[in-house]
C-alpha cells in the first residue's frame with residue numbers, strides 16, 4: 001500500500017473524549033470512528049488489525065479441531081423464552097419488534113441458537129464430540145459504553161460451543177479451549193492469564209477468564225508472579241490427547257491467579273511475599289462448562305451407547321476479538337504511539353522516502369516495495385510529499401514494528417536504515433540485507 005493512495009485520517013490533536021491511551025491512539029491513528037455511543041466504524045487501518053486478530057483466532061480454533069460456521073445477529077425471542085433467559089437477561093439485551101409484531105433481539109451471545117441447531121440435527125452419541133464456533137457481531141446495551149472498542153455496545157466476539165456425551169468429555173473440551181486460547185493470545189504478542197472466575201448470566205460451575213495486565217483494566221487481579229514465566233512457545237500440542245491438554249492447563253492454573261470476584265486472601269497469602277502481585281487486568285476471553293443448563297430445558301438430547309436419551313453436556317467459550325485491539329495497545333505503546341506485535345501488525349514494515357521526487361530515492365523505494373511484496377510481505381510506503389519529521393511521526397503513531405528509511409545520503413554509500421519501533425535501534429544495511437532481515441523476522445512466525 002502507498003500512503004498517497006490510502007485512507008488514513010490521522011488526528012494531530014488528542015481527542016478529548018478518550019480517557020485511556022488505547023482509545024486515544026486508535027482515534028489518532030485513524031483506525032476507528034464512533035458512529036454512536038459504543039458503536040464504531042472500522043476504518044481501513046483498524047479493520048486490517050481486526051482481520052488479523054480474527055485470522056489468528058480462526059487458525060487456532062481450527063487447529064484445535066473446532067468447526068467454523070456463522071449464525072445471524074438477529075434472533076427470535078422464542079428461543080430465549082425456552083431457556084428462561086429472555087426475562088433474566090435484563091436491559092443489556094436490545095429487543096426489537098418486527099413488522100409482524102414478532103419479538104426479536106440482537107444477540108448478546110448464542111447459547112440458545114446453537115442449542116436449537118444441535119437438537120435439530122444431532123441425535124446420537126456417535127456424532128459427538130462436536131464443537132462449533134463463529135465470529136460474529138454481538139450487541140449488549142452496556143449502561144456505560146466507554147474506553148472505545150474496549151467496552152462497546154456492538155462488538156465482535158468469537159463464541160464457541162462444545163457438545164459432549166458426559167462430564168469427562170466436556171472437561172477435555174474445556175481444557176482444549178484453554179490451550180487454544182493461550183496459543184491465540186501468545187501469537188498476538190499478549191500474555192493473558194487464566195483466572196478462576198464467577199459465571200454471571202451464562203451460568204455454570206467451571207469457568208476461567210483470561211486477563212491481560214494493564215493499569216487501565218476494569219478488574220482487580222491478584223496473582224503469583226511465577227505465572228508470568230509460562231510460555232506455550234513452539235511446543236507441539238496434540239489437541240486430541242486428553243492428558244497433554246490437561247497437563248498444560250494444570251501448568252497455567254496451579255500458580256495463584258484470581259480476580260477480585262473470586263479472590264481468596266488466605267490462599268494468596270500462602271504465596272511467598274516477593275511473588276505476590278496485585279494489579280489490574282482487561283478480560284479478553286472466558287471459557288465455561290455449564291453441563292446441561294441449556295440442553296435440559298431445550299431438549300437437546302442424544303442417545304447414549306445404551307440407547308438411553310440423555311441431555312448433552314455443554315460449554316461456551318468467548319474471545320473479545322474487537323476488545324483485543326484495545327488490550328494489545330494498552331499493553332504495547334509508548335508516548336509516540338502504538339507498537340504492534342509482529343503477529344497482528346497491519347503492515348509488516350514501513351518504507352519512508354526522505355526525499356520524495358529524488359530519482360534515486362524514489363527508485364530505491366520502489367525496488368524495496370517490489371521485493372518485499374514479492375516475498376509475500378505487505379509494506380506501507382510513505383510516498384507523500386511530506387517532510388521527514390512528519391513521515392516519522394505518522395509511522396511512529398501507527399506503530400509498524402519495522403521501518404526502512406531511504407534517503408539520498410545513505411544511497412550514496414549503498415545503504416538504507418532499518419529501525420525497530422520497539423527499541424528505536426537503527427542499523428544501516430544494503431537494501432537487500434534489510435529486506436532479508438525483515439523477511440526472516442516474519443518467517444519465524
Ligand SMILES: Nc1ncnc2c1ncn2[C@@H]1O[C@H](COP(=O)(O)OP(=O)(O)OP(=O)(O)O)[C@@H](O)[C@H]1O
Nearest residue numbers: 149150151152155157283284285286318319320323
Ligand atoms: N461490551 C463489550 N465490548 C467489547 N468486548 C466485550 C464486551 N463484553 C464482552 N466482551 C468480550 O467478549 C468476551 C466474552 O464475553 P463474556 O460474556 O464473557 O463477557 P463479560 O464477562 O460480560 O464481559 P465484561 O465482564 O467485560 O462485561 C469477554 O471476555 C470480552 O473480551
Ligand SMILES: [Mg+2]
Nearest residue numbers: 209283285286
Ligand atoms: Mg466474561
